[in-house]
Amino acid sequence: MTNNFKIAYQGSEGSYSEELLKKEFSNYSFIACESFTELLNKVSSESCLGLLPVENSIAGTVNEAYEELINSGLEIFGEFIKKIDHTLIGLSNSKFEEITHVISHPQALQQCSKFLQDSKLRITPVFDTAGSVFEILETKDINTAAIAGEHFKNDERFKILKENISNHQENFTRFLLIGNEKLESNKENNKYSSVLISDDKPGSLLKALNIFSDLNINLTKLESRPILGRPWEYKFYIDYELQNVKTQMELIDGIKKVSKEFIILGHYPKANP
Secondary structure: OOOOOEEEEEOOOOOHHHHHHHHHOOOOEEEEEOOHHHHHHHHHHOOEEEEEEEEEOOOEEOHHHHHHHHHHOOEEEEEEEEEOOOEEEEEOOOOHHHOOEEEEOHHHHHHOHHHHHHHOOEEEEOOOHHHHHHHHHHHOOOOEEEEEOHHHOOOOOEEEEEOOOOOOOOOEEEEEEEEOOOOOOOOOOOEEEEEEEEOOOOOHHHHHHHHHHHOOOEEEEEEEEEOOOOOOOEEEEEEEEOOOHHHHHHHHHHHHHHEEEEEEEEEEOOOOO
C-alpha cells in the first residue's frame, strides 16, 4: 500500500485518534467519521484503512467498537497504544468556578468520573472529545466546558481550565489498524486477536484454554461478552502472542474440536508499551 491511501478515524480535528495518526502516518491523509459505523462502512467500501479505539486502561473494552469490527469482516493489521491526557477546556473567557456543565465522549466522561463527581458537574455525552470543544465554541456557553486532549492548548479561542483530570494518570488507549488491504511493514507479526464461542457443555471453555496452555501460548486478553440475539450465550475475546505458523495451525485444529466457532480477527505486530 502506498502513502497516497487514506485512513479513516472516528472523531474530528484534534481528537486522540487524529493525534495518533499524525504521529504514526504523517504521509497519509485522514478521513474524519462521526461514528464507528460510518468508519467501518468507509473502510469496507473504499480503498482505505481505519483506526479503531478498542480498549482503555481505565474504562476497559470499547464494546461498540469490538462488536462492529467483528460484524464487519475486516482484518486487523496493526496495534497502537496512546497515552491519554484529559484536560478540561472552556472558552477563552470562561472561569472554572463558573462551570456547571461538561460535555465529551462517553469514554472520556467515564475516565474522568471521579473529577466530575467531586466537582458536582452536570455531564452530557457527545460523539467525540474534540467535537465537544467545537460545540462549546458554537454555543458560546461560558458555563459549559469540554473534556479533550492538549491539541487546543495554544488556541486563543479556548482556555485550559484543569489539566490531568483522569481518574488515574496512567491512562492509555489501545487502537487497532483495520482494513481489507494490508500496510507494508518491516515489523514481525507476533500477536493474534480472535473470538471464541465454546460448546454449551460443562468444561468446554476449560478444554479450549488448556490447548493454549499445552502449546505454551501467552494470553494477553480474555473477556466474555453476551452474544446479541442469543440470550445467556457468550463469546470470548482472546488475544494471544504467537509467531510460529505451525503452532498456530495446531491451535486452530485443537480449538475447533472443542468449540462452536473460532474466528481469527487478525495477525499483527504487538504494540510497544
